[in-house]
Amino acid sequence: MKRLAAALLLVSVASCQCWNPSAQYGTALFLIVHLNGVPAEQLEVSLSTSETKVRRPEAAAGALVDPQTMRVLLPDALAGQSVTVAVDGLVAGVARGRGQGSATVVAGVEVDVEVTLEPVMMPGDAGHDAGVDAGFDAGFDGGFDGGVDAGVDAGIDAGVDAGPSCGPGNCSGCCDRDVCLDGADAGACGSGGRACQVCASGDVCQNGQCAGCDAVKCPNGCCVGSTCVTPSAAQCGVLGQSCFACEGALANLCQGGQCRCGLNAACDVGQRCVNNACVCDATSCPNGCCEGGQCRTPAPGRCGVGGRACVACDSNVANACSATGDCACGDNAPCATGQRCMNGQCVCVSGACAGCCQGNQCQPGNDPFTCGSGAASCFSCDPVRANSCGPGGCGCGAGATCPVGQRCSGSSCVCDSESCPNGCCSATGQCVTVTSNSQCGTGGAACADCGADTCIAGRCSSCNGMNCPTGCCSGASCVSAPTFVACGSAGAACRACDSRLADSCTGGACRCGSGAQCAAGQFCSDAGTCLCNSTSCNGCCQGDTCLPGTDAGSACGTGGGACVACAAPRANTCALGSCRCGNNPACGPGQRCNPDAGVCVCDSTTGCSGCCAGSSCVDAGSTTVTACGASSLACAPCDTRFADNCAGGSCKCGSGPACGAGLLCIGGACRCTTQSGCSGCCAAGGTQCVPLAATSNGQCGSGGAACAACTNGNVCNNQGACRCGGNVCTGMTSCVLNLGLCL
Numbered sequence: 001m002k003r004l005a006a007a008l009l010l011v012s013v014a015s016c017q018c019w020n021p022s023a024q025y026g027t028a029l030f031l032i033v034h035l036n037g038v039p040a041e042q043l044e045v046s047l048s049t050s051e052t053k054v055r056r057p058e059a060a061a062g063a064l065v066d067p068q069t070m071r072v073l074l075p076d077a078l079a080g081q082s083v084t085v086a087v088d089g090l091v092a093g094v095a096r097g098r099g100q101g102s103a104t105v106v107a108g109v110e111v112d113v114e115v116t117l118e119p120v121m122m123p124g125d126a127g128h129d130a131g132v133d134a135g136f137d138a139g140f141d142g143g144f145d146g147g148v149d150a151g152v153d154a155g156i157d158a159g160v161d162a163g164p165s166c167g168p169g170n171c172s173g174c175c176d177r178d179v180c181l182d183g184a185d186a187g188a189c190g191s192g193g194r195a196c197q198v199c200a201s202g203d204v205c206q207n208g209q210c211a212g213c214d215a216v217k218c219p220n221g222c223c224v225g226s227t228c229v230t231p232s233a234a235q236c237g238v239l240g241q242s243c244f245a246c247e248g249a250l251a252n253l254c255q256g257g258q259c260r261c262g263l264n265a266a267c268d269v270g271q272r273c274v275n276n277a278c279v280c281d282a283t284s285c286p287n288g289c290c291e292g293g294q295c296r297t298p299a300p301g302r303c304g305v306g307g308r309a310c311v312a313c314d315s316n317v318a319n320a321c322s323a324t325g326d327c328a329c330g331d332n333a334p335c336a337t338g339q340r341c342m343n344g345q346c347v348c349v350s351g352a353c354a355g356c357c358q359g360n361q362c363q364p365g366n367d368p369f370t371c372g373s374g375a376a377s378c379f380s381c382d383p384v385r386a387n388s389c390g391p392g393g394c395g396c397g398a399g400a401t402c403p404v405g406q407r408c409s410g411s412s413c414v415c416d417s418e419s420c421p422n423g424c425c426s427a428t429g430q431c432v433t434v435t436s437n438s439q440c441g442t443g444g445a446a447c448a449d450c451g452a453d454t455c456i457a458g459r460c461s462s463c464n465g466m467n468c469p470t471g472c473c474s475g476a477s478c479v480s481a482p483t484f485v486a487c488g489s490a491g492a493a494c495r496a497c498d499s500r501l502a503d504s505c506t507g508g509a510c511r512c513g514s515g516a517q518c519a520a521g522q523f524c525s526d527a528g529t530c531l532c533n534s535t536s537c538n539g540c541c542q543g544d545t546c547l548p549g550t551d552a553g554s555a556c557g558t559g560g561g562a563c564v565a566c567a568a569p570r571a572n573t574c575a576l577g578s579c580r581c582g583n584n585p586a587c588g589p590g591q592r593c594n595p596d597a598g599v600c601v602c603d604s605t606t607g608c609s610g611c612c613a614g615s616s617c618v619d620a621g622s623t624t625v626t627a628c629g630a631s632s633l634a635c636a637p638c639d640t641r642f643a644d645n646c647a648g649g650s651c652k653c654g655s656g657p658a659c660g661a662g663l664l665c666i667g668g669a670c671r672c673t674t675q676s677g678c679s680g681c682c683a684a685g686g687t688q689c690v691p692l693a694a695t696s697n698g699q700c701g702s703g704g705a706a707c708a709a710c711t712n713g714n715v716c717n718n719q720g721a722c723r724c725g726g727n728v729c730t731g732m733t734s735c736v737l738n739l740g741l742c743l
């Protein structure tokens with residue numbers, strides 16, 4: 001069987017001067033050699049796991065003192081195996097004594113092995129020498145072949161220098177005389193190649209220094225390295241635990257090792273600690289609403305953003321909470337009165353609308369243009385016979401709709417030339433279109449009784465143009481000298497002139513001044529001219545002419561006002577004398593009428609100077625921190641952590657732009673603080689955040705602390721702390737970076 005090589009690393013130890021705790025050196029054998037009278041000058045040692053033999057000391061220096069001790073450092077891979085150590089005592093390079101011992105290797109622990117030398121015969125006695133050599137070799141070879149790979153042996157050689165040159169130049173740990181140790185054990189603590197120190201009882205070794213901070217030595221504080229500090233919000237803890245920083249926005253002090261806000265527990269996420277109390281406001285809850293002091297995620301049941309008080313949306317008119325924290329039906333504003341929000345759409349339904357439904361819009365139902373009740377479809381009243389809409393439907397004033405042949409004037413139904421142009425008006429004001437001898441007339445004149453004569457074409461036949469050429473016929477009588485109340489000519493039926501339209505009867509014709517009788521919707525003025533105003537015209541006046549007021553293109557109006565054109569894009573219809581978008585009022589500035597839906601909208605085509613809040617335009621001078629935007633874009637709330645106003649369509653902090661990452665808008669200025677979320681440090685007087693990834697030796701820090709320059713050769717690590725390896729160099733020391741030591 002091939003013997004696996006294992007290098008030996010021996011550390012000589014003076015027999016009366018060693019401090020040897022079992023775990024100080026890791027996996028090892030502590031060899032105690034009893035010379036037993038052999039005058040040895042050197043010891044030659046070999047292991048069953050190695051073909052290498054090592055001599056100590058390297059050069060003979062006279063007879064050795066009995067006993068001798070050595071330390072054999074082993075790889076952890078040998079744990080659990082039995083190892084035999086063979087020792088020869090040499091005089092002038094010749095074995096004068098020989099012995100061996102064995103032990104089972106334990107990982108991380110040093111195991112004692114005692115070997116007693118037995119004298120051997122001097123060279124020359126071949127029989128004796130051959131017997132000893134053969135027996136020793138056979139036992140050595142047969143019992144300990146195999147076990148450790150040569151690569152592990154090489155790791156032992158490379159790991160620790162057993163030579164006498166241990167010092168600052170070649171040992172990052174500490175030196176136990178000529179042996180370099182890792183310096184992390186309380187029994188051998190140190191760094192930088194300095195001599196190992198034994199820490200006081202109860203202390204531990206931290207970063208090569210004895211640390212006297214633990215639960216026993218620091219019962220009322222917490223530990224920063226080896227230092228016990230008084231608890232505070234910045235360094236909180238108790239019973240010697242490692243200090244930790246309280247979240248600045250959530251707590252302002254440390255009690256009993258716990259972060260607290262005044263006398264209360266630390267605030268929840270979405271709150272902040274103000275004057276020893278947890279509050280929910282726009283700063284702590286910018287993207288939610290506050291309910292019972294807690295920051296809630298917006299939902300229909302608790303809607304709002306920017307730290308406003310949560311509101312419960314009415315489920316009848318809304319089913320969502322918008323990005324601006326407002327109740328909404330789908331993507332639109334809450335439904336209007338008389339509508340219900342169904343599947344994200346506002347609809348007009350029975351039970352919601354007491355009036356009438358014009359599409360999905362609920363109308364009051366009391367307008368002559370949109371009349372109705374019980375959520376039935378709206379209908380329009382006849383504008384000639386009715387001017388009102390009540391519980392009973394269309395009407396004239398407080399009465400019913402005028403019958404055919406009458407028109408509604410004010411609050412009364414009248415029969416005249418407008419309503420009854422092809423008949424005569426009876427004594428009861430009814431329009432008689434089928435005339436008879438007893439009720440004869442035309443053009444809305446009063447019906448006449450022809451007596452013995454016959455009614456022909458609306459006049460009595462016994463009075464005609466032949467026998468009444470210059471006058472008019474009142475029944476069978478000829479009024480030869482027409483008057484204002486009996487005006488006519490050439491035997492036509494007499495009729496009374498309308499005092500609103502004429503001021504005289506001249507030449508058998510009603511006239512206004514020297515002109516013809518005024519047209520419907522005009523009135524004859526005292527100056528004898530025909531005029532149009534609110535007393536004469538129910539429609540609109542275009543100059544002195546009264547028009548119906550229903551033409552959206554050029555003549556829309558009512559009540560005798562001036563006619564107007566309903567211009568796109570704000571209106572598309574004229575109803576009841578008003579320009580409208582569908583059945584709704586005309587759109588305002590920054591809106592347009594969607595003719596298909598009959599509703600006003602605000603979008604990128606409407607020219608809104610500010611931003612669009614749903615269908616409404618918030619002009620540039622009215623935008624706020626909760627509704628900000630420009631150029632007809634949708635309004636959106638500013639994050640009140642970074643902005644406190646809206647100007648020019650942009651969120652602003654004071655007069656400048658909104659604050660960037662790691663900054664908060666405080667008093668109109670962007671500030672970097674421990675609460676601003678800066679991962680690194682605050683520079684330029686607290687107006688800039690240097691992210692952790694961008695910190696440097698000149699600007700080092702974390703968690704929003706003020707940036708500081710690293711001194712004494714310390715460098716800024718990836719945690720924003722000035723360090724020399726695991727140390728902090730202060731005072732007169734300076735960092736030797738490649739060693740990580742303060743010297």
